[in-house]
Amino acid sequence: MTKDKSKVFLFIDDDPVPIAELDTPIVFDLDTQKLADGEHVLKIVSHSPAGREGIRKIPFTVANGPAIRIEGLKDKDVVDGTLSLMINAYDKGNQKSFIINGSETPQTIPFWIWVIIILFTGWAVYYEITSANIQ
Incomplete structure (x- = not known):
């Protein structure tokens, strides 16, 4: 019996044991919750029915x-x-509902905003004083 489908082996990082051995075509759900945060490499090794090998x-x-x-x-x-x-x-939570508590980081007001507020307040005070003197 000859195989008519390619087979793929999925590896994470340098692990010699594949996390999956699948016949193609296939949809595979990679659960990243089982991996440590940081950089990883998914290595896909394919074996064709003709005996050739491909790596990505x-x-x-x-x-x-x-x-x-x-x-x-x-x-x-x-x-x-x-x-x-x-x-x-x-945290992102369970990604089925959005939790507002703690999901946003408070930030300080930038220096240039303070300058604009001071200039606008100064102009408003000057306008009030000069318009009051005219009447």
């Missing part, structure tokens, strides 16, 4: 854990003294 490697990044946001320190900053950091970590 697909790098991907898993980010199942809570997202972490930090304000007050950026990559490769040169720092000195005491730093005031705002740190937030929030």
